[in-house]
Amino acid sequence: MFNIVYLTDEPGYRRDVDDFLRQWHGDTDSLTARTSGSTGVPKEIHLPRQDMRVSARATNRRFGLTSSSRLLCPLSASYIAGKMMIARAIEADCEVAFCRPSNNFLSEAETAGYAAGGIDLLPIVPSQCAGLLRCAESSSPDIRNVIIGGAAIPRETEKMLLGSKPGSMAIYATYGMTETCSHVAIRRIGEERFTAMPGITFTLDERECLRIVAPEYSFGELQTNDIASLADSGSFIWRGRFDNVINSGGIKIFPEEVERKLEGKIPCRFYIKGEPDHKWGEAVTLVVEDDGASPLLSDEEILEICRLCLGRYEQPRHVRRIPEFATTSSGKLRRI
Numbered sequence: 229m230f231n232i233v234y235l236t237d238e239p240g241y242r243r244d245v246d247d248f249l250r251q252w253h254g255d256t257d258s259l260t261a262r263t264s265g266s267t268g269v270p271k272e273i274h275l276p277r278q279d280m281r282v283s284a285r286a287t288n289r290r291f292g293l294t295s296s297s298r299l300l301c302p303l304s305a306s307y308i309a310g311k312m313m314i315a316r317a318i319e320a321d322c323e324v325a326f327c328r329p330s331n332n333f334l335s336e337a338e339t340a341g342y343a344a345g346g347i348d349l350l351p352i353v354p355s356q357c358a359g360l361l362r363c364a365e366s367s368s369p370d371i372r373n374v375i376i377g378g379a380a381i382p383r384e385t386e387k388m389l390l391g392s393k394p395g396s397m398a399i400y401a402t403y404g405m406t407e408t409c410s411h412v413a414i415r416r417i418g419e420e421r422f423t424a425m426p427g428i429t430f431t432l433d434e435r436e437c438l439r440i441v442a443p444e445y446s447f448g449e450l451q452t453n454d455i456a457s458l459a460d461s462g463s464f465i466w467r468g469r470f471d472n473v474i475n476s477g478g479i480k481i482f483p484e485e486v487e488r489k490l491e492g493k494i495p496c497r498f499y500i501k502g503e504p505d506h507k508w509g510e511a512v513t514l515v516v517e518d519d520g521a522s523p524l525l526s527d528e529e530i531l532e533i534c535r536l537c538l539g540r541y542e543q544p545r546h547v548r549r550i551p552e553f554a555t556t557s558s559g560k561l562r563r564i
Contacts, residue, residue, distance in 0.1 A: 233325035235338045244305035263406045282444045283409035284315040286426045291373050297348040299324040302333035312410040334363035343369035353378040361392045377402040383491040390418050420465045429461040474502035474510050479541045486542045493533050514544035519551045
């Protein structure tokens with residue numbers, strides 16, 4: 229039977245859940261949600277309740293969630309990830325527990341005790357991965373499926389997950405957005421290919437950007453700015469954002485692919501961007517976060533690392549230093 233358990237006394241989390249339930253059982257056909265702002269200014273949108281039901285049923289079907297399932301949510305119900313955990317529990321007629329959304333949520337006694345009884349689905353963001361595994365290694369909770377969303381999983385984090393996760397725990401990266409009521413595709417960590425959720429297929433536009441085909445949803449089709457390699461209509465490999473692609477002398481460079489090659493090699497936060505160049509049109513530039521408080525590699529040392537790790541056309545021509553990177557309200561990096 230549908231039930232919500234609160235593992236925290238902090239009123240804000242309970243209020244967010246109550247706000248969702250009021251809207252869900254209200255007279256309108258849509259519910260309010262906020263986008264993360266990762267590709268622009270965060271905005272409020274209205275999601276049809278029926279779309280949320282379709283998405284929830286697809287996830288329940290994919291992970292075999294039934295009335296006997298137990299869900300744990302260490303994320304706020306003010307965002308789509310938390311809202312959809314309630315919708316999944318409603319559709320499956322099962323129990324969902326909300327705990328304080330910290331990076332070490334499983335270290336709290338009440339949450340750890342609840343997890344010891346078995347968890348069928350746990351959604352987290354990348355910053356919560358280390359805490360999850362640290363607690364899993366010490367207390368061995370029975371967590372069957374973990375879905376990671378909100379941002380791309382750093383390569384080093386993915387290696388850590390592959391090397392340390394308990395054998396019974398299946399861990400997936402997700403692809404989706406607020407407008408699609410959470411994920412429309414998932415991939416097992418360690419693999420490159422995303423696989424469509426039930427009822428979803430994909431095509432590409434002339435830019436090689438992913439188009440989501442979802443006949444059961446109100447939008448029918450949704451064009452994205454995510455460049456992908458399509459394996460077939462039900463799976464793809466994500467390459468990066470069209471908005472971020474650098475055109476240097478007619479050669480297209482995908483910043484996200486370059487960044488993955490440099491992960492763990494440069495001892496600070498960084499990203500790749502294009503800057504105007506009179507000869508090449510755009511020049512590859514490496515932006516590093518440097519507040520000046522601790523010693524950091526020189527520009528030449530950083531460029532030498534790039535020479536060892538990157539291909540000819542991927543090499544940065546410049547290094548730019550910024551005291552502090554800007555992020556969205558959900559922690560995603562803003563490229564400026």
